[in-house]
Every structure is written in C-alpha cells, then in structure tokens.
Amino acid sequence: MPGGNTGKTSLKLRIWQQVAENLQILLIALCLALLIRTFVAEPRYIPSDSMLPTLQVGDRLVVEKISYRFHAPNQGDIVVFDPPQKLQIQGYAKDQAFIKRVIGTPGHVVKVKNGKVYLDNSPLQEDYIAEPPEYNWGPGVVPEGQLFVMGDNRNNSNDSHVWGFLPQKNVIGRAFFRFWPAGRISRA
Numbered sequence: 001m002p003g004g005n006t007g008k009t010s011l012k013l014r015i016w017q018q019v020a021e022n023l024q025i026l027l028i029a030l031c032l033a034l035l036i037r038t039f040v041a042e043p044r045y046i047p048s049d050s051m052l053p054t055l056q057v058g059d060r061l062v063v064e065k066i067s068y069r070f071h072a073p074n075q076g077d078i079v080v081f082d083p084p085q086k087l088q089i090q091g092y093a094k095d096q097a098f099i100k101r102v103i104g105t106p107g108h109v110v111k112v113k114n115g116k117v118y119l120d121n122s123p124l125q126e127d128y129i130a131e132p133p134e135y136n137w138g139p140g141v142v143p144e145g146q147l148f149v150m151g152d153n154r155n156n157s158n159d160s161h162v163w164g165f166l167p168q169k170n171v172i173g174r175a176f177f178r179f180w181p182a183g184r185i186s187r188a
Contacts (some may be wrong), residue, residue, distance in 0.1 A: 059178050063172060078188055090163075145167060
C-alpha cells in the first residue's frame with residue numbers, strides 16, 4: 001500500500017515536534033525562574049523568633065533584590081543578608097541567610113542604654129519590638145559601607161550588638177511581602 005508508512009512517519013514527526021516544543025517551553029520557563037530568583041525576588045522562610053513580633057517563625061516572605069541596586073538600605077528596612085565573616089568563623093554557613101531590621105546606616109551613632117536604642121543621641125520610637133533591650137551597647141559610629149542591624153526580639157537576637165557591623169555587600173535584599181500564612185498576608 002503506497003503511503004502507509006508516510007502517515008505513521010508524519011504522526012511520529014508531529015509527536016516529536018510537539019515534545020520538542022514542550023521541552024523548549026519548559027527550558028525557557030526554568031531559565032526565567034532562575035533569572036528572577038537570582039536577580040529580582042525570591043521566597044524565604046523565617047526559621048527563628050529573632051524578629052518577633054513583626055515576623056513569626058514559619059512566615060514566608062518575598063525578598064526583593066532590585067531596589068538596593070539603586071540605593072543603599074534605609075534605616076527601618078528589614079533586610080535579608082549573608083552572615084558576616086565573624087559569624088562564618090563561629091560556624092554559620094556562608095549561605096545561611098539572616099533577617100534583621102536596619103537601625104543605623106553609615107555615619108549614624110548607635111547606642112543601646114537603659115532599655116532604649118539611640119540613633120544620633122535621639123531615642124528611637126520602636127513600637128515593633130517584642131520588649132526593650134536588657135543590655136547596653138556602644139556608642140559606635142556606623143562605618144562607611146556598613147550597617148547596624150538588630151532583630152525586633154531584642155533580647156533573643158544574634159545581631160550587630162553581638163557581632164558588630166554588617167557589610168552592605170552581604171545584603172541579599174529587602175523583605176517585601178509576607179505571603180504565608182494566608183491569614184497574615186501583608187507587606188513586610
């Protein structure tokens with residue numbers, strides 16, 4: 001029968017073309033996802049209570065990575081960062097991300113005394129903290145290219161009052177949006 005094999009060959013060719021097209025779409029989607037996660041935004045999980053009451057253990061956030069390409073972090077921003085060298089020496093993995101609030105930026109004088117955090121000798125209004133700090137620190141001037149960061153759970157946070165200033169180059173991005181749990185969806 002003439003043309004019998006041609007139909008089967010044509011069907012196999014169409015199936016192969018469709019599979020190849022689907023693989024191409026999948027590859028493009030994976031590349032886009034990787035690019036977005038690397039340069040734009042990524043999800044993060046809160047593993048500790050150092051940011052209570054602002055962020056709860058188990059909260060899931062979107063960390064955006066674009067804004068700090070155009071400006072440095074601002075006082076009050078909640079940032080995600082790679083641990084500084086001092087923490088890596090203490091055994092924290094280089095890629096183990098931390099999350100804290102920026103208290104001081106370059107040139108600011110930071111001091112913690114009598115249950116208050118001072119920025120340039122003015123006490124900060126901190127309605128977001130779990131409780132006042134039970135320690136004293138400083139004063140210290142935040143060096144150029146560095147940040148002073150603290151957890152909102154002041155007395156249960158491994159932060160700048162323990163290990164010093166954070167190099168701005170360690171900042172991965174800014175906590176932007178809490179997307180889980182569903183009942184607490186909000187800007188971070």
